[in-house]
Amino acid sequence: MIQTLEPIIREHPFFHGLDERYIRLIAECAKNVRFDEDAVLFRHSDPADHFYLIREGLVAVELTIPHRGHTTVLTAGNGEVLGWSWLFPPYRWHFDARALHPTRALAFDGKCLRTKCEEDHDLGYEMFRRFTQMMTTRLESTSLQLMDLYGANA
Amino acid sequence: MAPTLEHSVAERFSPELMLPDLYRIKRLKMETDDTFTLEMIPEENGATFSFLPGQFNMLYVFGVGEVPISISSDPSACPTIQHTTRVVGMVTKAMGGLKPGDLLGIRGPFGSHWPVEKAKDRDVLIVAGGIGLAPLRPALFWLMSHREEFRKIVLLYGTRSPDDILYRHELEHWRGKFDLEIQVTVDRAASTWRGNVGVVTTMIPRAPFDPSNTTVLVCGPEVMMLFTMMELRKRGVRAGHIFLSMERNMKCGIGSCGHCQFGPTFVCRNGPVFCLEQIESILGKAEI
Numbered sequence: 001m002i003q004t005l006e007p008i009i010r011e012h013p014f015f016h017g018l019d020e021r022y023i024r025l026i027a028e029c030a031k032n033v034r035f036d037e038d039a040v041l042f043r044h045s046d047p048a049d050h051f052y053l054i055r056e057g058l059v060a061v062e063l064t065i066p067h068r069g070h071t072t073v074l075t076a077g078n079g080e081v082l083g084w085s086w087l088f089p090p091y092r093w094h095f096d097a098r099a100l101h102p103t104r105a106l107a108f109d110g111k112c113l114r115t116k117c118e119e120d121h122d123l124g125y126e127m128f129r130r131f132t133q134m135m136t137t138r139l140e141s142t143s144l145q146l147m148d149l150y151g152a153n154a
Numbered sequence: 155m156a157p158t159l160e161h162s163v164a165e166r167f168s169p170e171l172m173l174p175d176l177y178r179i180k181r182l183k184m185e186t187d188d189t190f191t192l193e194m195i196p197e198e199n200g201a202t203f204s205f206l207p208g209q210f211n212m213l214y215v216f217g218v219g220e221v222p223i224s225i226s227s228d229p230s231a232c233p234t235i236q237h238t239t240r241v242v243g244m245v246t247k248a249m250g251g252l253k254p255g256d257l258l259g260i261r262g263p264f265g266s267h268w269p270v271e272k273a274k275d276r277d278v279l280i281v282a283g284g285i286g287l288a289p290l291r292p293a294l295f296w297l298m299s300h301r302e303e304f305r306k307i308v309l310l311y312g313t314r315s316p317d318d319i320l321y322r323h324e325l326e327h328w329r330g331k332f333d334l335e336i337q338v339t340v341d342r343a344a345s346t347w348r349g350n351v352g353v354v355t356t357m358i359p360r361a362p363f364d365p366s367n368t369t370v371l372v373c374g375p376e377v378m379m380l381f382t383m384m385e386l387r388k389r390g391v392r393a394g395h396i397f398l399s400m401e402r403n404m405k406c407g408i409g410s411c412g413h414c415q416f417g418p419t420f421v422c423r424n425g426p427v428f429c430l431e432q433i434e435s436i437l438g439k440a441e442i
Contacts, residue, residue, distance in 0.1 A: 013359075034215070051292075058349075060345070060351065060404070062345060069344070069345060070344070070345035071342070071343075071344065071345070071350065072342075072343045072344070072345060072347065072351040074351050074352045074356075075339075075349075075350045075351045075352060077350065077359045077360075078360065080360070091263060096346075100348050100349075137356075140323075140381070141352055141353045141355065141356050144355070144377065144378070145341045145342070145352070145353055146354040146376065148314070148341070148352075148374065149283065149284065149374070149375045149377060149378050150283060150284030150285070150312075150313055150314040150318065150341065150374075151314060
């Protein structure tokens with residue numbers, strides 16, 4: 001029996017309160033994926049055609065700095081959503097992402113979702129509202145990180 | 155009389171409270187490259203010392219000066235006490251240069267304490283930022299030694315980098331006991347770090363605790379505590395169940411000099427541990 005992904009999507013806080021018909025539409029663009037430890041989810045400047053809902057594991061969002069190598073900007077773990085570049089032109093990743101631990105996730109096809117958002121602007125509004133909230137939270141967190149709160153001169 | 159958890163710190167104004175007791179350094183342990191723990195014993199034979207988790211002492215480096223530092227050791231290990239501090243000024247710099255056998259003056263313990271007894275039969279969430287873990291460590295010792303009296307115990311700890319993690323061996327030991335959930339995150343890390351990167355507040359939305367039945371203890375930089383408070387409130391934790399340890403310029407330790415005034419309170423006497431209900435209206439205000 002093929003299990004639908006709708007219950008997972010419905011129960012996730014990111015999609016909380018979303019109309020049932022949109023849950024069905026979104027599920028049509030979703031698939032289960034697994035990444036081994038150190039597997040690359042995406043690389044900087046590659047086409048951003050997915051976003052991920054991490055079900056279990058930990059993913060590092062990294063930036064490669066010349067002469068310094070990879071630096072981890074943030075990590076996304078259980079229950080977190082990863083990736084918003086699929087939603088905005090030019091639809092390319094701005095960072096690298098690598099699984100730090102074996103990771104299970106739902107991958108959502110960005111092209112598929114963009115098409116559905118174009119066809120139904122109410123769905124588009126719901127997706128933008130949720131991703132904007134996530135971006136606001138990440139922006140706040142990044143500001144705190146940049147403050148070097150725990151440094152000697154903080 | 156030894157303090158008890160039921161006994162709030164009484165208003166004690168006595169000249170004797172300004173006189174330090176002599177303590178001898180037993181050990182100085184470097185925790186990170188700028189943070190160290192001093193372990194001390196009373197110089198006087200048979201002297202007793204007891205404190206409640208969250209309280210602080212005034213530490214006097216003779217000829218240099220006096221600073222307030224939270225007690226970071228196990229309350230049941232008294233009269234041996236530990237203080238963890240970072241080199242941030244003249245006194246702490248001199249303190250870091252002390253050797254085993256050297257003498258130090260101590261006044262205390264002062265201030266309010268973490269309400270660990272009131273957290274019985276509840277989840278306990280501890281949120282620590284940087285060196286803010288030090289004042290919470292006695293509470294952790296207490297909770298772990300009375301483990302059966304509490305439901306879930308969760309520690310969320312954020313620090314600057316993997317090299318800045320305090321009490322690493324203890325955290326590993328406690329985590330290995332499987333009855334305490336510990337999540338650590340750092341602000342920055344090289345790709346060799348396999349743990350979380352991000353601010354500690356990002357762990358609150360998914361932390362495993364029941365918001366309606368949790369007591370929260372928070373200590374860290376004030377900005378971090380402010381954002382922590384906002385996340386906790388979003389999850390539905392009531393202000394009356396959130397406790398924060400505040401830091402101000404404490405001088406006398408007994409509420410006489412007024413240096414540590416924080417709105418209508420003195421941090422040394424009414425704090426350093428406050429219930430959020432008491433201070434929510436003034437927390438994060440630039441004028442205070």
